[in-house]
Amino acid sequence: MNNVSVPHITQSAADHFRLVSASLPGDSKVLELRTNAMERFVAKGFPLKSDEEYKYSGTEKILKDEILWTTEIAPERVIDFDTIRNLHKDALHVFFVNGELIEQASDINALQNKLVICTLKNAAYDHAEVFNKYYGKNVVGFDDAFAQLNTAMACNGLLIHVPEGLIIEKPIQINHIGYANNQSFYQQHHLIIADKGASVNIIENYISNDQSDAYFNNQVNEIFIAENAQVKYYQLQNENKQVVHINATQVHQEQSSYFDTNTITIGSAWLRNNLNIKLNGLHCETHLNGLQILSGQQHVDNHTLVDHQMPHCNSNQLYKGILKDKGTGVFNGKIFVRRDAQKTNAYQSSKNMLMSDDATMNTKPQLEIYADDVKCSHGSSTGQIDKNALFYLRSRALSEDKARTLLLHAFAIEVIEKINIASYRSYIENIIEQRFE
Amino acid sequence: MISIKNLHASIDGKEILKGFNLEVNAGEVHAIMGPNGSGKSTLASVLAGREDYEVTDGKVVFNNKDLLEMSPEDRAREGLFLAFQYPVEIPGVSNINFLKTAITEIRQYKGLPPLEAKDFLKLVKDKQAMVELQGSLANRSVNEGFSGGEKKRNEIFQMAMLEPSLAILDETDSGLDIDALRIVAGGVNKLRSSNRSFIVITHYQRLLDYIVPDFVHVMYNGQIVKTGTKELALELESKGYDWIKKETEQAI
Ligand SMILES: Nc1ncnc2c1ncn2[C@@H]1O[C@H](COP(=O)(O)OP(=O)(O)OP(=O)(O)O)[C@@H](O)[C@H]1O
Ligand SMILES: [Mg+2]
Secondary structure (H helix, E strand, C coil): CCCCCHHHHHHHHHHHHHHHHHHCCCCHHHHHHHHHHHHHHHHHCCCCCCCHHHCCCCHHHCCCCCCECCCCCCCCCCCCHHHHHHHCCCCEEEEEECCEECHHHCCHHHCCCCCEEEEHHHHHHHCHHHHHHHCCCCCCCCCCHHHHHHHHHCCECEEEEECCCCECCCCEEEEEEECCCCCEEEEEEEEEEECCCCEEEEEEEEEECCCCCCCEEEEEEEEEECCCCEEEEEEEEECCCCCEEEEEEEEEECCCCEEEEEEEECCCCEEEEEEEEEECCCCCEEEEEEEEEECCCCEEEEEEEEEECCCCCEEEEEEEEEECCCCEEEEEEEEEECCCCCCCEEEEEEEEEECCCCCEEEEEEEEEECCCCCEEEEEEEEECCCHHHHHHHHCCCCCHHHHHHHHHHHHHHHHHCCCCCHHHHHHHHHHHHHHHC | CEEEEEEEEEECCEEEEEEEEEEECCCCEEEEECCCCCCHHHHHHHHHCCCCCEEEEEEEEECCEEHHHCCHHHHHHCCEEEECCCCCCEEEEEHHHHHHHHHHHHHHHCCCCCCCHHHHHHHHHHHHHHCCCCHHHHHCEECCCCCHHHHHHHHHHHHHHHCCCEEEEECCCCCCCHHHHHHHHHHHHHHCECCEEEEEECCCHHHHHHCCCCEEEEEECCEEEEEECHHHHHHHHHHCCHHHHHHHHHHC
């Protein structure tokens, strides 16, 4: 895994792109955008430690000698879709295996007919206008090698288009099941579009089919939220501890829109989340919450950027981490308040608990404020479990393990409580509970 | 019930308990008074099993078992309860859930099955009424945002729930208003029985008007330096501690 020649892999991506570019979804404009993205990726290369944005997450250690740019579904693998469904019965389920939609297992046909939900490949034909209009537009300004690479090459993923005024009550749970082999690098790209006054709740559930598969998952989500529309977007990142996962969520909000996201990270060997929220209208509201529980040698890096471009918007961020063993965590949160964005309220908080001497947490809050009439704050803390509380509970007959579990649960619950879908919240609580034992 | 012999304990290399002796029999109430810093809370912490303290000498036998060998949770399961001078706030941990876990652990230790949900709820209701603790407090996070007096009352509520055989109350009266003091003392009196003992640490004689002790001890410089009955508390109230300090120093 180590000592790889990074330019060699960059070149292999470019070669593969040249081979397949003509067949990728989208019209000639989209192809041009893809080609530009590829050029930017090649110019930047995979980010190394020397890159300020990847200071704690240089990819030197995780890149492999050889990368396969396409993955296949091996027919002998049996996936138990029903078990996944039964864990969260109140949702509509969509299944991807190694990045490919499994249509017969998914609820796509049961959806309300005005709601569009289809693969990118189909979207480029059946909903060409929408696809060509939105694809890649939220990534253009984001100078990140992985996001550019994905935007250039992605042919899998979903278009979810909620037309004006449509309110989808049932959450749509997108399950990603990976079992690709060690060289696989799979990339999905979702377009989620909520038109005026529309509302949709989306859950992404990342799991691995078994514990030994190691693969690279590089995903981009573009979310467009029109006037008065609302999107809740929740992720459970629970792949096995061999997986490398990179996730970029690019959100564009228009006037009086609402966005709420919650990222629960318990899986993967190495994981990076980029969340970039652009508040492009008056009276937008946006909530970013995250919880990471790391053990072994897991590395998780949450990068957020909330860009307040217009007045009277509110943003709130709460990120919490529990780090055991040799886990390492990063929180880098940037709040950008532009000159015109008066009456902004922007808050950010990062709280972390180190459960061992070998665990590390790096936090870097950044506020850049160019307007003068705003309320902004940030805070971060990293500490250990409260010894006095632990003793108090033990003195009331609780075993040390029980007491610890109770305290960790209490620490984590603040983030979990912010999940605004009741059935999903209890599903998460069950999963999290097992991590404390 | 408990026999403490020649107990020496130190923290960060500083000796705080310097040969402490005390015998408490079943059903007795012992009051411990003494100037600030004499080691009363240290004694309570050492008995409850706080690991910050190093016991350098002595022996403590509780219900015929070596107390100092036990983990804090096992001491609690054996029937020891400490009402803290400064109860901690634990946001996110619900009072009721935690008590349910505590009772289950104690019962399990004794080989008993967990309480049925309805029996547990009845117990909560009864004990809450006993210490006149508002229902909303019992359902909140442990001590979070409680007033000083509410925290103390919550300690007594927990004591009533756990039904210990030996309860150590560390300045439970401080911070209580006059009505609360009467209620808390009433709660303690209801729990008094021939097989339950109390060690009541206090600065004020007033509490002992309500909870009448069998013995009053004065602790000074890590030891008991004087023992009497409830009249001793009255004497201390009027004369202060100077005369005892002098007596002690002369004796040395
Ligand atoms: N970590 C520590 N390092 C050094 N000395 C300590 C430490 N903790 C407590 N002490 C000292 O131990 C002594 C006894 O403290 P303790 O709290 O037991 O007294 P107390 O009798 O309960 O007093 P009060 O009546 O004020 O509650 C005090 O002098 C205190 O300063
Ligand atoms: Mg004290």
